[in-house]
Amino acid sequence: MLAKRIIPCLDCDLAVPQGRVVKGVEFKKIRYAGVPWELASRYYREGADEIVFLDITASSDRRETMYNVIRKTAENVFVPLAVGGGIKSLEDVRGVFVAGADKVTVNTTALKRPEVISEIAGEYGSQACVVAIDAKRRDAPSEGRITVPTPQGESWFEASFYGGREFSGVDALAWAMEAEALGAGEILLTSMDRDGTYDGFDIPLTQAVSDRVRIPVIASGGCGSPDDIFEVFSRTGASAALAASIFHYNEWGVDAVKRYLAEKGVHVRI
Amino acid sequence: MPIAVVDYGVGNLFSIYNALDQIGAVPKLARDPEEIGSFDGIVVPGVGSFGRCMRRLYRFEPALRRVLEEGTPILGICVGMQVLFEGSEESPEEGLGWIAGRVVRLPASVLVPQIGWNTLSIRREMEILEGISDDDFFYFVHSYHCVPADPSVVAATTEYGLEVAAAISEENLFAVQFHPEKSGEKGLSILRNFVRLSRC
Numbered sequence: 527m528l529a530k531r532i533i534p535c536l537d538c539d540l541a542v543p544q545g546r547v548v549k550g551v552e553f554k555k556i557r558y559a560g561v562p563w564e565l566a567s568r569y570y571r572e573g574a575d576e577i578v579f580l581d582i583t584a585s586s587d588r589r590e591t592m593y594n595v596i597r598k599t600a601e602n603v604f605v606p607l608a609v610g611g612g613i614k615s616l617e618d619v620r621g622v623f624v625a626g627a628d629k630v631t632v633n634t635t636a637l638k639r640p641e642v643i644s645e646i647a648g649e650y651g652s653q654a655c656v657v658a659i660d661a662k663r664r665d666a667p668s669e670g671r672i673t674v675p676t677p678q679g680e681s682w683f684e685a686s687f688y689g690g691r692e693f694s695g696v697d698a699l700a701w702a703m704e705a706e707a708l709g710a711g712e713i714l715l716t717s718m719d720r721d722g723t724y725d726g727f728d729i730p731l732t733q734a735v736s737d738r739v740r741i742p743v744i745a746s747g748g749c750g751s752p753d754d755i756f757e758v759f760s761r762t763g764a765s766a767a768l769a770a771s772i773f774h775y776n777e778w779g780v781d782a783v784k785r786y787l788a789e790k791g792v793h794v795r796i
Numbered sequence: 797m798p799i800a801v802v803d804y805g806v807g808n809l810f811s812i813y814n815a816l817d818q819i820g821a822v823p824k825l826a827r828d829p830e831e832i833g834s835f836d837g838i839v840v841p842g843v844g845s846f847g848r849c850m851r852r853l854y855r856f857e858p859a860l861r862r863v864l865e866e867g868t869p870i871l872g873i874c875v876g877m878q879v880l881f882e883g884s885e886e887s888p889e890e891g892l893g894w895i896a897g898r899v900v901r902l903p904a905s906v907l908v909p910q911i912g913w914n915t916l917s918i919r920r921e922m923e924i925l926e927g928i929s930d931d932d933f934f935y936f937v938h939s940y941h942c943v944p945a946d947p948s949v950v951a952a953t954t955e956y957g958l959e960v961a962a963a964i965s966e967e968n969l970f971a972v973q974f975h976p977e978k979s980g981e982k983g984l985s986i987l988r989n990f991v992r993l994s995r996c
Contacts, residue, residue: 527914527915527955528910528912528913528914528936528956529912529913529914529933530912531912531913570980573980575912575913575935600810600811600814601814601818602818604811604814604815604818604977604978604979604980604981604983604984605935605978605979605980606935606937606975606978623808623810624808624810625810626808626810626811626814627808628808628811628978648845649844650843650844651843651844651845652909652939653843653909653911653937653938653939654843654844711909711911711937712911740907740908741907741908741909742907742909742911742912765907765911765912766912795913795933
C-alpha cells in the first residue's frame with residue numbers, strides 16, 4: 527500500500543555564498559534555520575520521504591548557488607529532490623536536473639505562461655512537474671469563483687505569485703484543475719493564511735483541491751505538530767504533508783513524526 | 797569493476813551515478829553504443845515517455861543485445877524496465893521486446909501517476925532482492941505498468957489499484973519499476989546486490 531509522504535521543505539536564501547535555509551511566517555518575518563545540505567542530510571537520515579528546496583530569492587544570477595546546493599545534497603541524500611523558485615524556462619529545468627534534482631516546482635512562471643507545464647511534462651514526464659499553488663483565502667463574494675464552506679463562511683482562494691508578494695486574480699481551485707489538465711504530476715498546495723503559523727493545515731482548502739484533482743496533492747502551510755499532519759491525512763485526500771518550521775528548529779525529528787502517525791494508524795514508511 | 801549507465805539522453809542520470817558511486821561501484825556514463833562492451837554490468841535508466849525513451853534507445857539496441865547474450869547483468873529502472881517489453885499503450889514505438897508482454901496504463905481507480913513509497917510482495921527469489929523483505933518501502937513514480945505474458949518473470953509485485961509488477965528477472969536481465977537510487981538505504985542495498993552480481 528502506498529504510504530503517506532512526509533516532506534521537509536527548505537526555503538533557501540541564496541544571497542549568501544553557500545545559501546542558507548530560512549523560514550518566514552505568512553511569507554514574511556524571515557528567520558535563519560541552517561545550511562541547506564546539512565539540514566537535508568539530517569532529514570534524509572531521519573526518514574524524510576522527499577526533500578523540497580525552494581529558492582525564495584528566485585533570482586537568476588544566483589542559479590549557480592542553487593546548483594551547488596543541489597549537487598552537494600544529492601551526494602548523500604538518496605530520496606527524491608524537488609527544486610523550485612525562479613524556474614522560468616526549460617533551460618532552467620534542465621539545469622536543476624543536471625545538478626541532481628528529480629522534480630521541479632513551478633508557480634509564477636506557470637501562472638503567467640501555463641504551457642510551461644505541458645512543456646516540462648512533455649520533456650521530462652508529468653512526475654517531474656510539480657505545480658506549486660500559494661493560495662490566499664478570500665471571504666468577500668466574487669463573481670464566477672469556486673467557493674467552499676470555511677469557518678469564515680463561503681470563501682474562495684486566490685493564487686498568489688512572486689513568492690506571495692503579488693496576487694494573480696486566478697481562482698486557485700480552478701487553476702489546480704487546469705494544471706492537472708496541462709500535465710502537472712502533483713500539486714504542492716500552500717495555504718498563505720497558515721504558512722509558518724503552527725495553526726495546522728487549511729483543511730477546507732486542502733480538501734477542496736484534493737476532491738477536484740486526480741493527481742497527488744501535497745498539503746503545505748501551518749504544520750505545527752504531528753497531530754496537524756494526522757488531521758490533514760484523516761480529513762482530506764492529501765497524499766503528502768510538507769512542513770518546515772517544526773523540523774528546522776528541532777522541535778520534532780522526521781522519525782518522531784512518523785512514529786506518532788504510525789501509532790495513530792497512518793500508513794507511513796518507517 | 798566498472799558499471800555502465802546508458803546515457804541515451806533522457807532524464808537525470810546524476811542520481812543513479814551518485815548512488816552507484818556511494819556504494820563503491822565505478823559508474824561510467826556510456827554515451828555511445830561502442831562503449832557498452834567493456835563493462836561488468838549495465839544499468840538502463842529511463843524517465844519520461846516510453847516513446848521518447850525508445851526513439852533514443854534504438855541505436856543502443858544491437859550493442860545491448862550482444863552484451864545481454866554474453867551474460868552481462870543488465871538492470872532496467874522505471875521506464876528502463878518498460879522498454880524491455882514489446883510495446884506500451886503510452887506510445888506507438890516498439891519496445892526492445894526482450895520480455896514478452898506489454899505496458900499498460902494504471903487503472904482509473906487510483907491516482908495516476910503513482911508517486912511515492914510502496915511495499916513489495918516478494919513472489920520468488922531474485923538475486924538483487926537479497927536481504928529485502930515485504931516490509932521495506934521503495935520509491936515509485938509511474939503512470940504505466942508492465943504486464944508480462946509469462947507471469948513467472950515477476951519476482952515481486954506492489955499493490956496499487958491492482959498487483960503491479962515491481963521487479964522482474966530472466967537470467968541475467970533484471971528490472972525494477974521503482975527507483976532504487978531514490979529509495980534510501982534499502983534501494984542502495986538492491987544496487988549493491990546488482991553490483992556484486994556483476995562481479996561474479
